[in-house]
Amino acid sequence: MLMLVLSMSFSLSAFAFYNDLECDGYSTEGQRAVIEVERGFGGSMRDARTIVYGARGTNPVETRYRIYSARRFGSRIEYIGDGGFRLEVDVFPDQAPRWGRTYWAYFNGLNGLRCRYPNAQ
Numbered sequence: 578m579l580m581l582v583l584s585m586s587f588s589l590s591a592f593a594f595y596n597d598l599e600c601d602g603y604s605t606e607g608q609r610a611v612i613e614v615e616r617g618f619g620g621s622m623r624d625a626r627t628i629v630y631g632a633r634g635t636n637p638v639e640t641r642y643r644i645y646s647a648r649r650f651g652s653r654i655e656y657i658g659d660g661g662f663r664l665e666v667d668v669f670p671d672q673a674p675r676w677g678r679t680y681w682a683y684f685n686g687l688n689g690l691r692c693r694y695p696n697a698q
Contacts (some may be wrong), residue, residue: 595696597623598656602690604629610655610687612664614644614656616696623647625658627684631678661685666692673697 598614609630617623625642644658652669656662666682669673674694682690 578663598694600690600692604688605686
């Protein structure tokens with residue numbers, strides 16, 4: 578019984594770490610930036626994080642956010658969260674994200690972000 582409970586808790590916790598959205602690009606200062614939005618389960622609330630890599634030899638700066646809504650406007654999906662988090666992904670020409678496609682996005686001063694939905698159908 579203990580093994581069953583442990584295996585179920587590991588399976589559920591491993592499943593929770595899949596990202597719904599992964600983006601990468603560069604800031605206006607040329608710093609590489611990565612944005613990850615985790616899958617939401619149940620409601621629309623989910624976690625996100627940004628990682629900005631500075632000059633060589635410096636530690637990357639990671640910021641965590643709580644996403645409260647993901648709204649659709651035609652071919653655009655807008656993620657809104659705490660701390661001023663606002664990520665807008667343009668999935669044109671698709672109406673919904675598709676697997677294997679790369680889409681352009683904008684996030685707080687980061688232009689030219691390339692985003693993928695690794696779990697899209």
